[in-house]
Amino acid sequence: MRILHVLTTLDVGGAEMHVLKQVQGQVARGHEVRVAYLKGQGTLEPDFRAAGASDVRHVPGGPLFPIKLRGLLGWCDLVHSHLLKADALTSAAVLLAGKRKRYLSGKHNDEQVLNRPLVGLVHGMIGRVPARTIVLSDHVGRFIEEKGRVPRTRQSRVYYGLDPAPFEEAARSVDRAAILAEFGFAASDVVFLCVARFARQKAHEVLLAATAEARRTNPSIKLLLVGDDPFGDERERAFAVARDLGLSDAEGRGAAVFAGIRRDVPSLMAAADVFVMASRWEGLGLVFLEAMATSRPVLSTTVSAIPEVVVDGTTGRLVPPDDAAAMAAAMVELAGSAELRSRLGTAGHERVIERFGLDVMVDETLRVYEEVLRRSGHGG
The missing domain is CATH 3.40.50.2000 (Glycogen Phosphorylase B;)
Known part of the structure; x- marks a missing residue:
């Protein structure tokens, strides 16, 4: 053909x-x-x-x-x-x-x-x-x-x-401490990773507000933002929000790091503790499958097709869209329990293998x- x-x-x-x-x-x-x-x-x-x-x-x-x-x-x-x-x-x-x-x-x-x-x-x-x-x-x-x-x-x-193999291999072999050090994070930090283009759909400003609120309870929470906006200024808008909240410095470093487009997403997934995205709508979300293939729990919203992928309470946590307080509470919950993160991540990996090959x-x-x-x- x-x-x-x-x-x-x-x-x-x-x-x-x-x-x-x-x-x-x-x-x-x-x-x-x-x-x-x-x-x-x-x-x-x-x-x-x-x-x-x-x-x-x-x-x-x-x-x-x-x-x-x-x-x-x-x-x-x-x-x-x-x-x-x-x-x-x-x-x-x-x-x-x-x-x-x-x-x-x-x-x-x-x-x-x-x-x-x-x-x-x-x-x-x-x-x-x-x-x-x-x-x-x-x-x-x-x-x-x-x-x-x-x-x-x-x-x-x-x-x-999704082919889970690159993500499974990254989970087995990643040098977590070395990767986190690249962004100024400590091995003891709980790192939330967002991989998404900067656009209104992804609601980065909500995620940043939630991160600032969650850090008031647990300062070990850090946020790594991967992606760019090739057609607009949404990245700059998010950067301004992060600076206003005291999360990032003028270079895009700090508690929230703007990493740009990366080619090592499997390794970043493996080094992170939770995948997070504050979407207002999603067709499905390939990155959710990537996170689950890496055995990482997913924190996102109850919109669109996300509940078809992420099972709330089983493979991750889902909160209402545009609700920074609810997302912050879920971040604090996930950051506070390595056992919970492990259980949700394992279930997510099993779901990818069974339904999304x-x-x-x-x-x-x-x-x-x-x-x-x-x-x-x-x-x-």
């Missing part, structure tokens, strides 16, 4: 990392894969090439996009777009190329812009173009049906999958592809 993936960006993010793993798995099963992206710095372009994509190219969005994509559409048996801008432009391109019956859309999040009635109405028309829409959680499926006006009968749900994700996605090709009259 010749598969074309079209993404809005190839910069670091949950959707992009998800597609990277899909590409790797699809190539390993003998399929040829090419990738196009519309904008951004293309940070992950080398990673997609290393995963086996035979072609990775920047195809700028705009009125000429359908023409620019024509060659790739002529090559592929099936095209799969990801994220709203890529969905909209790819829909136009496949209609012009006559490939509607072999086109799928991937929904990675409950995109809040769809709450606007006019946007939802337009999306409902665009959402009828793909032969199938793959959603990554039941919550996203319900949201896309209600707000994006794509019926569940046109959807297939495929959970994110990488092979399951790749194989289920390919089954959807094959069904689309059969219905189109094209042999898969």
